[in-house]
Amino acid sequence: MSAPLQVSLPDQKLLDALAPTAGVEFYVWDFSGPAPAGRLDIVVPPYMRGPEVLAALESVDIGLVQSQSIGYDGVADVLPAGCVFANAAGVHETSTAELALGMMIASQRGMDDFVRNQATGTWDNSQRPSLADRRVLLVGYGGVGKAIEARLLPFETHVTRMASREREDSSGKIFGIDSLYEQLPLHDIAVVSVPLIEQTRQLVDAKFLAAMPDGALLVNVARGAVADTDALLAETSTGRLRAAVDVTDPEPLPVDHPLWSTPGVLITPHVGGASSAMFPRMVRLVQQQIGLMLEGKEPVNVVLGGAAE
Incomplete structure (x- = not known):
């Protein structure tokens, strides 16, 4: 039996929408403390916190960083080497x-x-x-x-x-x-x-x-x-x-x-994506990425660190 997929989410609301999922172990991690595991297959950072928070990934073995934003300006400067980064195209x-x-x-x-x-x-x-x-x-x-x-x-x-x-x-x-x-x-x-x-x-x-x-x-x-x-x-x-x-x-x-x-x-105060449409679309995107990884397939929306780069 293969090891479960390790997925970290930034808050309980997203966790409640996704768990339980067969073959997946979920964690809540908002990047304010140490990583919950040494290996995380998918990490969803907090929304609108800026790319600098990705420095918290430096000592973690990461499969995919799944952003909650479309834009990824500044991410390449701080994304740890070897990380694959996907944006939230289709969400906002x-x-x-x-x-x-x-x-x-x-x-x-x-x-x-x-x-x-x-x-x-x-x-x-x-x-x-x-x-x-x-x-x-x-x-x-x-x-x-x-x-x-x-x-x-x-x-x-x-x-x-x-x-x-x-x-x-x-x-x-x-x-x-x-x-x-x-x-x-x-x-x-x-x-x-x-x-x-x-x-x-x-x-x-x-x-x-x-x-x-x-x-x-x-x-x-x-x-x-x-x-x-x-x-x-x-x-x-x-x-x-x-x-x-x-x-x-x-x-x-x-x-x-x-x-x-x-x-x-x-x-308006940078609220283009901040509507009730965001959350269910973000849930669907993370579900899609989890499904692809469980099937051994490549994630979607990859903009850094993968074939799309």
Whole structure:
């Protein structure tokens, strides 16, 4: 009889959803103390704790690190040698796309102003820009970008897709990032959902923002460091551009940062994936990884340390 699969989970809630499973021994480990075993076949780190917590794996024999996030910026710098790292593709795309769409509607239709007006009993029924008929540029066409597109099209928007390289699919052309400055002036809304890598760090800089037309809306559901905060503040504080951002740099945004009080800027506190949809999808992903390992098959979503690297 083979030894049971050793799986560590960051909290009791996830353990209760997964256990008991034949052939698997579970542990609860939130990385705050020593590892529960010298060998762990699957480790699920705590959510939103940052890559630095992975240093706790240094003295443990690890089969797979299964992240609860899509992004994995900074992980390669701290992941112990020999570890295989999988992201949570398939878990957060729907929720992040919902938030992106909600932020677009809120910004376009003035929901943030209406909330403030409600506190003072101000009746301002001036006309606002629609989402319908807007030209939307998706800068980033991975899982999140595709989920955003699927939700935008029923709202009768005109969507342009942009990825790292130009290509065609069944829906037509996907522009390459080399067309960025040709496309930005043609669009009313730019939605950024790229991963944070060296090439995308501060992609949304003064040049990017200057290329957007007056009154345009920037939506950032990527990572805070994808945008230059000072450049964003400079453009929005004049009222030339508007912004809806779920991520900031720094993060959390300091309480006295002027971006908080800039008219036309809507800020949510990095909650793109933080919805009721996350937990059951995370459970299904861990169940899938356990099933694959029990069958001797390769895990899915591997982004570091495996064949996908």
